[in-house]
Amino acid sequence: MKDTGSVAQAAPAKQVRARARNPRGEGGRLREEIIDAAAELLDETGDQHAVTLRSVARRVGIATPSIYPHFPDQPAIMLAVVRREFAALERTLSAAVERAGDSPRRRLLAVCETYLDFAGRHPQRYRTMFGGLWTPAPGDGSLTETDLVMLGADSMLVLVDVLTECVAAGAITSTDVSADATALWVGLHGLAHQRVVSPSFPWPEDIPERVIIPLAHLTTI
Incomplete structure (x- = not known):
């Protein structure tokens, strides 16, 4: 770059x-x-x-x-922006977990809803974080593979943690929390991205629940 x-x-x-x-x-x-x-x-x-x-x-x-x-160069500035935004996302998700109280189900839903809200409030930064506006690769200026591989890891860990709590409480039926966390993130990301790029689409009001409930394997209780 x-x-x-x-x-x-x-x-x-x-x-x-x-x-x-x-x-x-x-x-x-x-x-x-x-x-x-x-x-x-x-x-x-x-x-x-x-x-x-x-x-x-x-x-x-x-x-x-x-x-x-x-x-040293423009890619390093972009990396700093993305790192700071991921740190803000992790703090925002963690704060949502704390506010949601002791119910694992409510904590999971709070994380998912907060993630979607973050993407909607910061659309250009969100797209930059996830490759919509910036697609870095090792060798772009001063960037290395180590710089890129852990981007977003702390935010994903918040999602994994709340899913693990839900398994322990019987609120979800997941048998592979890591894989289901990835699938749920992909669903949330897809919805977040499409809301940003297709704002005039007639999104159903309950579209977040239609994405979250099946992908998280939430029980009906």
């Missing part, structure tokens, strides 16, 4: 904002501002090609070379 150094035509023009120099020892703040700028560009354009070193630097209000101490 090569950074052309130019802003994609889809990206709206935005005036460079003046930026004060960070005090010594606060370089981490600039790193976060770079990630923020990349995420904003994705939200506004839905185009990974709008995220270039030059467009990000312009959004932050710095010279392009100021990015290099924090990120």
